[in-house]
Amino acid sequence: MSYEPFLLSFELAALTALILFCIALPLAWYLSQTSSRTKPFLEALTALPIVLPPSVLGFYLLWAFSYNSPLGQFFEDTFGVKLVFSFTGLVVASCFYSLPFMLQPLQNGFESLNKNMLEASYIAGKSRLQTVFFVALPNMKPAVMTAIIVTFAHTVGEFGVVLMVGGSIPGETKVASVAIYEMVETMDYTSAHIYSAIMVGISFVVLLSVYIFNAQQNRRLGL
Numbered sequence: 001m002s003y004e005p006f007l008l009s010f011e012l013a014a015l016t017a018l019i020l021f022c023i024a025l026p027l028a029w030y031l032s033q034t035s036s037r038t039k040p041f042l043e044a045l046t047a048l049p050i051v052l053p054p055s056v057l058g059f060y061l062l063w064a065f066s067y068n069s070p071l072g073q074f075f076e077d078t079f080g081v082k083l084v085f086s087f088t089g090l091v092v093a094s095c096f097y098s099l100p101f102m103l104q105p106l107q108n109g110f111e112s113l114n115k116n117m118l119e120a121s122y123i124a125g126k127s128r129l130q131t132v133f134f135v136a137l138p139n140m141k142p143a144v145m146t147a148i149i150v151t152f153a154h155t156v157g158e159f160g161v162v163l164m165v166g167g168s169i170p171g172e173t174k175v176a177s178v179a180i181y182e183m184v185e186t187m188d189y190t191s192a193h194i195y196s197a198i199m200v201g202i203s204f205v206v207l208l209s210v211y212i213f214n215a216q217q218n219r220r221l222g223l
Contacts, residue, residue, distance in 0.1 A: 005176040006176050016094040017151045020102040020103075020151055025106060027103060055164065065089055086166070094162070097158060098155050098158075105150065176198075
């Protein structure tokens with residue numbers, strides 16, 4: 001039994017969660033504070049990966065990342081980076097696919113904050129950046145933890161998008177979900193059971209940790 005697909009999945013999930021936190025944090029803050037008419041449009045656009053079939057999203061990402069597209073050609077010619085059938089491509093594709101799982105908990109966390117607390121921060125002379133990092137985030141730890149862990153777990157469980165964009169290159173793009181799919185195709189059900197059981201266990205532990213952490217935070221706040 002090879003643990004390489006799991007290690008690759010965890011590396012992909014960790015990088016995706018880190019990148020998405022940096023991307024989603026300012027976007028979530030903006031969406032939570034704005035009353036612009038474009039807000040529903042942006043919310044619908046960023047939530048698309050939740051309702052789109054992974055094969056549809058994977059197809060369009062595959063098309064966008066290929067050398068025949070302006071984006072794929074630009075990255076390969078300028079930086080020497082291939083976005084199709086590469087680990088880099090998997091990271092970029094995963095950021096698109098897992099964006100709402102990072103963005104929505106953060107947005108909900110910002111929206112649940114006491115507005116008077118934010119106003120007091122501004123009155124005290126703190127900038128928006130200082131308010132976000134030193135006032136808002138410390139008071140919405142459950143939302144931050146939920147966003148990071150659920151994004152990590154969701155990326156670990158990806159299949160359709162990673163298969164479309166990355167294929168199955170051992171040590172490069174063959175993550176755990178793809179490995180299980182190939183085992184079932186070759187009727188290696190014993191290995192598929194083992195890999196699947198590990199994935200179930202990991203998913204359960206990840207979700208359990210979220211609920212335990214949130215319950216502890218709520219008890220501290222007296223909720």
